[in-house]
Amino acid sequence: MKTIFAKSVPGRRASCLSGDAPAAAAMLPDELLRKNPPRLPECSELDVVRHFTQLSRRNFSVDANFYPLGSCTMKYNPKFTEYVAGLPGFARLHPLLAQTGRGAARVQGALQCLYEAEILFCELTGMKAFTFQPMAGANGEFAGVKLMAAYHKAKGRKRGKMLIPDAAHGTNPASAVLAGFETINLESRDGMVDPEALSRVIAEHGDDVAGLMMTCPNTLGLMEIHLPRIVDELRKIDALLYYDGANMNAIMGKMRVGDVGFDVVHLNVHKTLATPHGGGGPGAGPVGVGERLLPFLPAPRVLRRQDGSFCLDYNIPQSVGYIAPFYGSFGVVLKALAYILRLGGPGLTRVSEYAALNANYLKKKLEGVLDIPFQERLCAHEFVASAPKGLRALDLAKALLERGIHAPTVYFPLIVHECLMAEPTETESKDTLDTYVEALRDIVRQGLADPSSLAQAPVGLPVRRLDETAAARNMALTEDMG
Ligand SMILES: *Cc1c(COP(=O)(O)O)cnc(C)c1O
Secondary structure (H helix, E strand, C coil): CCCCCCCCCCCCCCCCCCCCCCHHHHHCHHHCCCCCCCCCCCHHHHHHHHHCCCCCCCCCCCCCCCCCCCCCCCCCCHHHHHHHEEEEEEEECCHHHHHHHHHHHCCCHHHHHHHHHHHHHHHHHHHHHEEECCHHHHHHHHHHHHHHHHHHHHCCCCCEEEECCCCCCCCCHHHHHCCEEEEECCEEEECCCCCCHHHHHHHHHHHEEEEEEEEECCCCCCCCCCCCHHHHHHHHHEEEEEEECHHHHCCCCCCCCCCCCCCCCEEEEHCCCCCCCCCCCCCCCCEEECCCHHHHCCCEEEEECCCCCCEEEECCCCCCCCCCCCCCHHHHHHHHHHHHHHHHHHHHHHHHHHHHHHHHHHHHHHHEEECCCCCCCCCCCCCEEECCCCCHHHHHHHHHHCCCCCCCCCCCCCCCCCCCCCCCCCCHHHHHHHHHHHHHHHHHHHHHHHHHCCCCCCCCCCCCCCCCHHHHCCCCCCCCCC
């Protein structure tokens, strides 16, 4: 497809300022004016509209295709939440308004939304308070481990080690290291954190262990069965338990992480509560804490005054400070609030039930097509599988694209061989799931009959199999416009 520059015709215009254009230049100081016109494409309005519409059709998008990506729950994009976040009263606010005298009156509604969202998030998780500052899950992890560090520091001790199970998402150790911790890898057994391994590590490093970062259900899609024992072990040495909430949509209305002993949690609202993940858009990673970490939350916090008005409180002496600018991704939190209010408690519970039902349905239907570990266990909202012997996960994923289905997550978690991790979510119909199963069955049959037949896939799409090394090493980021 030609680029828009290649479609440029000198002198062609989409619109024309009615003769006033030079006046604009006259209002700027000479030294700020460019010497030559910018080399922008010159196109008509139709050229531009057609160009970008055609480009958009070459994309895979959730509005057009099934997205079984695992570990990325929210692919469906409820349109009403976009409407809410786009209301001018919200969308046109400037974050600095909240800090000015008269401006504060104009942001009361926005502050009330944050205040009420915090109450609902606490209700959902059993935590005592939330900060909405972190801009994504990984940013929430960073905030969370900073809080853990602040807790130990306030007790007058230095604890340098963070325990991370081997099934963890890569951002967990990265966040811990960024916050100054050394990580210790916890090996899993039968897909679970191994309590014996945990006891051994604690016996060895006890008074240097700051905490443990867990994902539950974990990235294998399995619910952790040793949780009470893990909580006990950590409490004994006053270490803290972190809940990576990326998989929260499996447990809503079923388990509150605060009730079972977690001290700090981040939620990926862009995975669980209405903003789609995997589209590269903004997310949010609110962090909730229990009693012990309350004093260290990032500043500012939204307060409700005696007279019912809302303000921002910067006076938090032990706070870890700013984690992100202003109050985080306000619009994303707003969408989460709208979604929670729309579905209500029973609705959110049903989300988790259907997410698990759909994942278990897919897992069962794919027995005999893919190699499925932990087959005897029910999965939560997602499950892992290996490509059958002799086939590669990458080839299956590329062949799916050819059939109009986005690939599942591949090669994650690292502990599963030739891993394909699928998460259908609660919003997909049985028909769509059946189509996915049939497509995979067909691809596997073709691959087993002639393994080389998948090596070129996808052949019918705008972008074919790339040389990924060359794509990373020899990037061509500009176009030679001649
Ligand atoms: C997605 C994910 C993260 C990181 O969250 P981002 O919002 O992408 O930064 C962390 N842990 C797990 C288990 C995840 O799936």
